[in-house]
Amino acid sequence: MVKKNFDGILLTQFNNIKYISNYYPTSSAICLFKENPVIYTTAMDKELADETSLIEVKELKSISDLKKVFKEESLKKIAIEGNLPISYYKKLEGSKSKNEKWELAIENFLEKERMIKSPNEIEKIRNATNIAHKSFEELVIREKQEKRFTDWEIAYELGYLMRNNGASEESFETIVATDKNSSLPHAPMGNKKLGNIILMDWGAKYNGYCSDTSRTMIEDNDKKQKEIFDIVFEAYKKSIKGTKSGVKTCEIDNIARSVISGYGYKDKFIHSTGHSLGLNIHETPSISTQDGTVLEENMVITIEPGIYLEGEFGVRIEDTVIVGKNGVEVIGKLPHEI
Template sequence: MDMHIENIQNDLKNDDIQAYLLTQFTNVEYISNYKPTSFAFCVIKENPIIYASSMDMEIAKNNSIIEVREYESFETMNEELKKEGIKRLAIEPSLPYGTYEKLRDDFEIASKTYVDKQRMIKTPREIENIAKATEIAQKSFMQLDILNNKNTEKEIAFDLVRFMIENGAEKESFDTIVTSGANSSLPHAIPQGKKLGQPILIDWGAKYNGYCSDNTRTMVYDEFQHEIWDIVAEAHDKAIKAIKPGFKCSEIDMISRDVISEYGYGDNFIHSTGHSLGLDIHETPGFSPRDDTVIEEGMVITVEPGIYLEGKFGVRLEDTVSISKKANVIGDLPLNIV
């Protein structure tokens, strides 16, 4: 039996819950090695089972380490689970309300994040996949020759995705951000059909074997932009140096935030310092003021402080670190791209 399944079965026992229903695609993939293409109900219990759609039966049977049964109806699934004596059923917090309605009459429902807890600590193989995704993404970024690029933001974003795929990525790990000029003050700016202004901010990642990478670089030009860049770089470097097992995630966020606040830009750092990644681009825990998770070896988390000056420009610098006795930056792309 898979170690993660055993851990979840122990969590269920401790909470006096008989089964745990998963529908989120990456959670099902993480537990079973089968990635649904339409829908699937993965039930972790004494004898775990996946109810897959008829469309997915072939792929599920080929890849799943868990028994697979074809889904017929909610009534059938609920009856089978009730026959096994399942009364208390855990669900993911992300389960759609419409699905919850179809379960609540038959079971006592509890919302649990058992899989998220397992996914927080990466295996060496998972870290290898993230490192390979990062290598592909960084190599592709260097191919852009961004400083001599005469294309529009949209075209550059398209080129970057194409390079990543040519270099071995499955796809981009999120919508590539290429933004410049005043729009760079929007943390999730959408590439426009205009030539590059100054500064240039690019936030991108590749997916390899299902695992994501995530980096941001900002290229600055005038003295004021350089000044802001230096502050963000200091916040980025100090946070990374401080990361060690035993610290709370919120303490790392504070180190990064304090640097930016000392220079008078605290109100312009408008998001958390970082987030875990893996099969999803945003996982838990994160370096945020509200996250008191204790850092452990095997976590993989981004560090991405930023300063955003509304109507003027923004600077963000992001690397992903894997944590052992300290934080190890994944990849070898310099912060300063000149």
Template structure:
């Protein structure tokens, strides 16, 4: 079982207990995604404390025992009375919660759960593939006669209608000169070329993340588009178990630099996707992570010409002995 393997890792790290508050980590371990405060005490006899609002659903879905969370002060007393030895907490734990919950207890920051989450199970990969299919099918029925806001709304409506419980992040639609803004918010501006669309669905809590930049048959746009595609393909070709995540970024960045646009590639090449839209590993020059079989990552190089336009193409890839591209939409789409 998943929890048994994590407890084995805790023993190896000399941790008697983990205290988890991050919703994604709780969902990963219990099968229940809390809507309010929830705290998982992970030890040989784990227990999930959740708010009264969530009790009924938690009891239905959680794979471990559930008790009602009443207050941090009360839970602190329980922890103090029942927990001994070294205690691990998440990096995401806020200082305020730490002070209220842990007090003078000595704790160790750990990313054990995130390490396990980085390697997807067969079931998790199926959910990610379904999330991708929902996102791609929703793209195919778009009407491009409106504005940026309208296009984003169409995408999100289509995804919700097809089984997504929400977008995996705020949909990006950036048109014309605004496409040089990698994370542009949508506006009432009419649609022009290039048209960058970055979107994703959530299926049973698992995310997808896709970008397509639609272009017209214009020389400069085609030039930049072809460079981005070459960088993306070479990066995908380099993905396999045992390779440094930073090397994938190096490959993509090297292609773009060779064409003289290195300063215009202003973000990392990609990131892991799963219960969160950004998780381990990071395909960044700063990363010291090693790719492993079962990881799911994005590969999304981009070139952004300030005040003119930008091009980004993003696909999701499963790390195997040979990289498997999970997205199926054509990369080149004319507007």
């Protein structure tokens, strides 16, 4: 901020406010992060903010009132988030008189700051992952498959188990894809009975932090499923081996993509190799062709190559890893072949 001559940052994303203050809003809130940061919140949230925030809290009746703060504290250049609601932006810009010189400019200071996880953050992600994995094991998916449970029943029970084991909620809507539906990376559930292949993607949230895991349960005697599973697993293992600080994220993506392309399935790997996570399930950086971010120690990312054969089935294997100087630590010990 100092290098770019900014006087403050205006934050409205709930997880950015949580990251700065420990307070997670339930209604509209704004954090003006400066030398003496302040959270402005509604009367409805004021008590909660007072109880949980580590920084000063004030009530704000109108977003237009912020211009008084800008003027009183001589704030001339203020950073805003790229996804600041346009209604907020218009109110702020519309409230500026001709004599006022302050300006708003989009910057991603917080997103860059959040890329490197503190030991406390890593511990929360580790706990979230352990909860998710323990719950999956308690689900005993193969028994549910034999009894022909539905995708909806599996997702519901897994959500209950994760909460019972200490999660506040799921990190995202659980994916349970079976048979042809598994060729859809983000398959919607349709109350389908479990067939001979199941692709699951799930996560738990613990103290605000997310986990993310995918496993694919194939039919033992299906040669095509085994072939695709082995290719994806090879891409997964080689990507894990090549991940360490100093390597660009696009290089990790290229490792996975090269393995899959080498077997003739280049066009069947239709998403990035992974992403960062933390308070959000998807954070910066992305492990993709277009992202040249250099990995640093204590970044936390997923590795999740996949192959999707339209109208047939799909396979994805995913774990969350902590980037280290000479490699990674895979969080959890959930088997890949189930």
